[in-house]
Amino acid sequence: MSNTNKDVVLGWCAAISVAVIWGVTGVVSKPLSMAVDPMTLVFFRYVTAVIGLSVIFMLTYKNTKINKELGHSLKIEKSDIFKIAMCGIVGQGLFSLFNFLSLGHIGATENGVVQGMNPFVTVFFGMMFMNFRMNKVQWGAFLVSALCIYVMSVGPSNKVEGGQPWLGYLFVTCSVLSIACTAHLRASLAEKYGSVVSMLMQYISVAIFGLCMVLSMGLDLSQITIILSDPLLIFLLIFLGTGISGVSYVIQLYSFKKIGVEKSSLSLNLMPLVGYVVAVVALGEDMSFFKTAIVTTIVVALYVFNAFDKKETQPTTQEKPVNA
Template identity: 75%
Template structure:
C-alpha cells in the first residue's frame, strides 16, 4: 500500500471513528442519566467539557496548521457573544438536558435513531430561514425516514421501568431540534473563530449558566460522589465531556484533510446503526428484526439525502449540515 492509499485508508478509519464516537452518545449517557439527575448531569458534563477542551486548545493553538482550522486566538468580537451564548444554552445545554431526560423513558437505540435525524431538521430550518430547498429525491428520503420512525415508535420499543415512551420521544425530538436549530449559526461561528475556540466558548456559557442554576434550584452537587465512586461512570463522564465534545473534532479534521468533507460527512450516516449495535451489545437492549430493518433503512435514507445534498451545496452549507456533537 503506497503512501497515498495509506492516507485515504486512514482518512476513512478516522471518519468512521467519528461516526462511532458520536453514535454511542446515547449509550454513554444512559448509565450516567440513571445515576444522576439530568439537570445536575448537564452541569457536570459541561464543566468536564470546558476542562477537556481547554487542554485540547492549549496544544492545538501551538500548531500553526491545527490552529488555522481549530482556532488560535481566544479573542471574540462583542457582536458575536450573544450568538455564542445562544448556541451554548440552546444548542448544547438544552440539547443535553432533553437528551438525558429522554433516556429515562426510551432506550439508547430509539434515542440514537431520532438524534440521527439532525441533517433533515437542519435542512428544514434552512428552508424556513435561509431559502434552502430540497429536491424530489431528498423529499423521498425524508418521507421514508419519517415512516420508519413512526413504525419504530409503534413497534417493539425498549421497555424502561416507570418510563413513558411517548414522553421519551418528545424529549429526544426536542433535544435533536435544539441542536439542529443552531446548526447554521454554529457553522458560521466555527468558520470564523475555529471549531475548538467557538465550541469552548459555547461550553463556557453553559457552565456559567449552570452555576446560576445550581444556586437557583439548590441542585445537589454531592451527586458527583456517585460518579467518582464508580470508575465506569467517571470514565463515561470524561469520555462524554472530552472525547465526544472535544477530541472527536481533531479526528474529524484529519478525515476532512485525507478524504474530503463530503466523503467524511457521509460516514456520519452510520450513527443510528452504530448506536443500535452498541446498545444491544453493552446495555442488553433487545435486537429485533423489525427494528434492525428500520434502522438500516434510515441509514440508507440518510446516505441518499446527504449524497444529493452535497452535490448542490457550497462549502458553508456543507459545514452547517455536518452534525456537531455537544
C-alpha cells in the same frame, strides 16, 4: 501502500471513528442519566468538556499548521458573545438536557434512531432561514425516515421502568431541534474563530448557565460523589465530556483534510446503526428483525439524502449548505 492511499485509509478510519464516537452518545449517557439528575449532569458534562477542550487548545494554539482551523486566540468580538451563548445554551445545553431526560423513558436504541434525524432537521431549518431546497429524492428519503420513526414509536420498544415512551420521544425530538436550529450559526462561528475555540466558548457559556440553573433549582452538586465512586461512571463522564464533546471534532477535522468534507460527512450516516449495535451489546437492549430493518432503512435513507444533497441540491444564495 503509497502515501496517498495511506492518507485516504487514515481519513476514512478517522471519519468512521467520529461516527462511532457520536453514535454511542445515547449508550454512554444512559448509565449517567440513571445515576444523576439531568440538569446536574448537563453541568458536569460541560465542566468536563471545558477542561478537555482547554487542554486541546493549549496543545494546538501555537501550531501554525492546524491553529487556523482549531483557533489560535480566545479573544471574541462583543457582537458574537450573544451568538456563542445561544449556541452553547440552546445547541449544547438544551440538546443534552432533553437527551438525558429522554433516556428516562426510552432505550438508547430509540434515542439514537431519532438523533439520527439531525441532518434532515438541519436542512429544514436551512430551508426556513437560508433558502435551501430539497429535491424530490431528498423529500422521499425524509418521508421514509419519518415513517420509520413513527413505526418505531408505536411498535415494540425497550421498556424503561416508570417511563412514558411518548414523553421520551418528545424529549429526544426537542433535543434534535435544539442542536439542529443552531447548526448553521455554529458553523459560521467555527469558521471565524476555529472549531476548538468556538466550541470551548460555547461550553463555558453552558457550564455557567448549568451552574446557575443547578443552584437556582436547589439541586445537589454532591451527586458528583456518585460518579466518582464508580470507575465506570468516571470513564463515561470523561468520554462524554472530553471524547464526544472535544476530541471527536479534532478527529473529524483530520478526516476532512484527508478525504474531504463530503465523504467524511457521509460516514455519519452510520450513527443510528452504531448506537443500535452498541446498545444491544453493552446495555442488553432488545435486538429484533423489526428494529434492525428500521435502523437499516434509516441509514440508507440518510445516505441517499446526503449523497443527493452534495450532487444536486444547491442553495439559492451564495451560501453553501452546512451539515450539523
